[in-house]
Amino acid sequence: MIPQTQRILIVDDEPKLRELVKAYLSKEGYAVEAVEDGVSADKYLAENEVDLVILDLMLPGEDGLSIGRRLSQQKNLPIIILSARGEELDRIIGLEMGADDYLSKPFNPRELLARVRSVLRRCGTSDQTSSTELNSSMSFGPFKLDVEKHQLSKGQQDIPLTTGEFTLLRVFLENANRVLNRDTLLEKTKGYDHSPYDRSVDVCVGRLRKKIETDPAKPEYLRTIWGAGYLFTVDE
Template sequence: MVQPAATQPGSPRILVVDDDEGLRTCIADYLAAEGYGVGVARDAPSMDQALAGAGCDLVVLDLMLPGEDGLSICRRLSEFGGPPVIMLSAVGEEVDRIVGLELGADDYLAKPCRPRELLARVRAVLRRRNDAADAAQPGKADYGFLGFTLDAARRTLRSPDGVVILLSAGEFSLLLAFLTDPGRILSRDELIEKSKGMDADVFDRAVDVQISRLRRKLNDNVPNEVIRTVRGRGYIFDAAVSRGPAPRLAAQA
């Protein structure tokens, strides 16, 4: 059952999805006290109901849920361009972190976690989304490379064949960071700073996994590797980048 959020005007809306009623309520109350609009759901169907209604700006998602589990939900949200996801898991193994990030999570926390730590991660993910949106306001340059077009205002990447490639919030931020500084080796720390995507307390592996996902999406459409790893130093975006208005599709009659 979904609990309506007492949303303040202009506040980001967060949906907490967890089948543990006590933990779900605790997280929701804490985030609401910090000024966020908060809704809750206990499983995938009630989450879908909430997203179809008021929607949300971020999902805090438990890994172990009745019915459809958190990994499947995360994959589904990522594939269909859903809101950013912070995944929670009582397991806490490194492999679970990596799998969650591979499937589209923007961050990952092991339970039990301190409310302040979750709050910091929520702020970081929302800040990344807002910073990317600010950098992509209409009128700012869009980007082209190897036949791809990134319409930054619409957060839309099109392949050389014109097919839309869905990007998570983290992938979009990293791609924008690469496109604004192509041809130069960027360390993980520089990518974290440029993308505003992950605070320093987030493990380096998160950057590697996000880049791995982005690299696969690009490499599926071009024969050569676009993002190259420079051992011991970081990553380099190995393609010429042009800037200018992205082509607009003609309106349907």
């Protein structure tokens, strides 16, 4: 049984699906609330804290992408996007706006549960032993990553990271100066079976470069090694 402190907000305008997902996740031990639109989500979040938002793209009024972008920027909440369209463009846009994962409808509740556990594990305390357990911070160039607080800073400037960006940057720093291919990165950051066409790592790399590189088109730290993967370069 997982701790009740892990709270989830579902935002979906389909009553049957909303209640089904709520019941399934509640049975697994999560504290779950479900609302139908962005207005209700804002009202709930103004009075309650949550650990994860499951957000449908196709909502009445304000659409899911707009809501997700706002929540990611204002509250830095982990977000799993749901979409009935299942189009690759929707997936890419969702990931670019800061979502941590994406799931197409219809889906198996067990798959959603695996995604939920993975995202919450990445943004919380991991059971896996890593080199950063002995080091609460990691540095490269003028940047410092506080592992415990999930914060990136450059001097006195704080640089906000989504859960996915933090996890990917941490993996790169733990494997600095080593080429990592996409499959390895997906395994280390997602922790579940993935499609060979999953581009979420590439999207997240693009977002990271905008935050740490002087010129994202000519990266100094996070370089693409064509045909092999990515190399995060840190001075020894």
